[in-house]
Amino acid sequence: MLSRIFQDIGLMSAIGVILALIMVLAQRWLSNYGEVTININKKRDLVVTGGNSLLSSLADKQIFIPSACGGRGTCGACKCKVLEGGGPILPTEKPQLSKEEMADNIRLSCQVKVKSDIAIQIPEEIFNIRRFHSVIEEIIDYTYDIKGVTFKLEEGQSIDFKAGQYVQLETKPYGKVKQKAIRAYSISSKPEFNNRIQLIIRLVPEGICTTWVHTALKVGDKVDFTGPYGDFYLRDNDADILFVAGGSGSAPIKSMLEHLREVGTSRKMTYFFGARTTKDLYLGDEMRDFEEYFDDFTYVPVLSHPTEEDNLQGKTGFLMPYFKEAIRDPKNTEAYLCGSPGMIAAVTKSLINDYGIAEGKIYYDSFG
């Protein structure tokens, strides 16, 4: 009897083991694509292990294609041109690609699996994007819902960016949040500080990252981020500058002003900052310092929802009418706008139609 039991157990186990072996072999043989080559811009060849997405294969080699959703196929930020290879377009890519893009071989790099040799084309700026490890050095409370957080880079790391660019922060699990999230924030400190960056982060209702920053993050915590990204940056010339920002859009402007202070400039600059009430104004002291330091810099806060007291003192309502004082020669004026698409559209329209500034001289960083 007992020997019969053991025999049967043995047989059962044998069947199980044989099936498991078959599965392991199948996995090895079917999911193993060996080493494949990714050719970039017809210049560089990378050898990677096949089977992973293009996005992660490149990230493993320290080439970071922007991605806001972490590779889930929902943001469309990771588009890149595939010259050869890559297989047929997948159903998960189609919603994010237009007909022209599909005809031009643009693919979502987070969905394309690298199973065989592939050749891609990516903009040169991407090579400057790196992953950084940092430690929180300082957290400043600017207002009731805005904090300025300074991230000090690990020893030996340095970041090379232009004032106006942004980074992508990675949150860590906390509270009821079990996964990490990736969110973008403009750098608010000057590029001359290349071993630390400051980000201005405003608490957004139900925001995974901003709630993390405002409730869980402490000085000394370790945080990773990638960057720099973006083509919003200060142009080097003599033109007059109009800065326009709303809410947390002040971050890139602050970076630009600090940079200009560092390199010196005699350009005429005016900074229109749109906020709701006086409670939402911040960096006032820094702006007054700039006014004293620069030859010709004026800080103009404009409130959109002023309370009784506010109305008596500062400027209120729409920003546009106040531009008149700031523009002396539309042909020699540049504008840098950072904020919501609505604000940017309105301001751009007004600058072009009412003030005669060239469309090509209006640079913006839109939130939406």
Next chain:
Amino acid sequence: MARMQPGVITYSGFLGKDIRDYGQIIADDEMVLEELGKSAEEIADRLEFFQQMSFDAFEASTMVEKIYDVNTEVVRGYLPCPFMHQGVYRKSYTTVTNTKSGKSFTYSALNIHLIRVHHFFEGKESHFRLEPRELVAELF
């Protein structure tokens, strides 16, 4: 469902303290809508109308139809829809206040989509839960 849980797309998720599953929440709200005689599409259109009025005023505070105070905040980034399909929605948060009754509603661009396409108003006590009954009473 997984994408509606806290911490996946939004901090508290879409289900609030509700013990029903999302299918049941949708079914119950649809019954209320039927009773009120308004379709989810009509509500979504109305919410979008207020959002558009706000965008036209460049997100400053604006009075619509003399009794509604509307304003919108937009922040960087976008949210995917928790239902299994592609598409992302701007992080624009619109607040509409009926100045006569004082009642206020806040919703995002994603909410408009959830209501229009999925008839989903979010779970009880979720941050952006909109009660169909209140919406119909106050906004029309």
Next chain:
Amino acid sequence: MEISAFVLFWAAIFTGNILLTYFLGMCSYLSISKEIESAFGLGIAVAFVLIVTSALNWLVYYYILFPFGIVYLQYIVFIIVIAAFVQFLELVIERYTPALYYSLGIFLPLITVNCAILGVGLFMIIRKYSFIQTLAFSAGSGIGWLLAILMLAGIRRKLKEKMVPAGLRGAGISLIITGIMALGFIGFSGIVQIQ
């Protein structure tokens, strides 16, 4: 068993429909029947897995379990074979037809726990079918299951859920509809009996 494979095939679709007569495979049937495209996809996947795993299980039963006298372990062994095959299928599809993987791939784990698959495997043993009979029977069962889920999906699409009393919406009305379909299929039973 004397029934010809050809007759078995048709009987498995109509008179002995694995879902409408034996009520096996209900869970995924109820949840995926909301849309016709996914119902069709799942149905095809179930049919395919059904045919292959039934054949595999037949071989395992008569060449391994029976000779070694461990037929009482058939329940466990059949399930393991089904699970392994589905996993294997997923790997193959992912490698060779990635587009198919993205549209059907999510259904594959659902299929492993579909009791219709184990059910067909056990029926072929109880009724002592030969290999050819097993192939015909499982093919018919698969197509029968596909037919049932397509019919329910089609009916649900046309159904005005608003007219259904609140308590019956969703699973309740689907089960009632399935019961009515089953009653309808009883009408076929005069053609041939395979019990």
